[in-house]
Amino acid sequence: MTKERCPNCGGSDVATRIVNDCLRAADPRGKAFDLTLQLPVCRCRSCKFCWQGRDALAAKEAAYQHAIRKQLASQAST
Numbered sequence: 427m428t429k430e431r432c433p434n435c436g437g438s439d440v441a442t443r444i445v446n447d448c449l450r451a452a453d454p455r456g457k458a459f460d461l462t463l464q465l466p467v468c469r470c471r472s473c474k475f476c477w478q479g480r481d482a483l484a485a486k487e488a489a490y491q492h493a494i495r496k497q498l499a500s501q502a503s504t
Contacts, residue, residue: 430479432470439471442481451490453497463489 430440444464451461466481 430468432468432473432475433477434475435470435473437470437472440468441471442466442468442479449486451493453494459493459497461486461489461493 429438430442431438432440443466445467447463447465449461449463450458452458463485465478465485467476468479469476
C-alpha cells in the first residue's frame, strides 16, 4: 500500500483499514452483477476525514477483472 496524505487537511497521520464491500458492476455486454471485495479505507487521525485512496481504486479494478475472467472461463466451459 502507498502512504496516503489526507486530501482534506494534508495530514500524514493516516490509518488504513480493510472493509468488506459489495458493488454493482456490468460486464462488457452490459449484464449487471454483484461484485464482493475487500477495500482499504483511509482515515485521517487529525481531522477524522475518511476516504478511499488509490489502493481502493486498484482493488476495485483487480476484483472486476478477476470476475470478468471468471465469467468468461465459465461461459467457455458450458
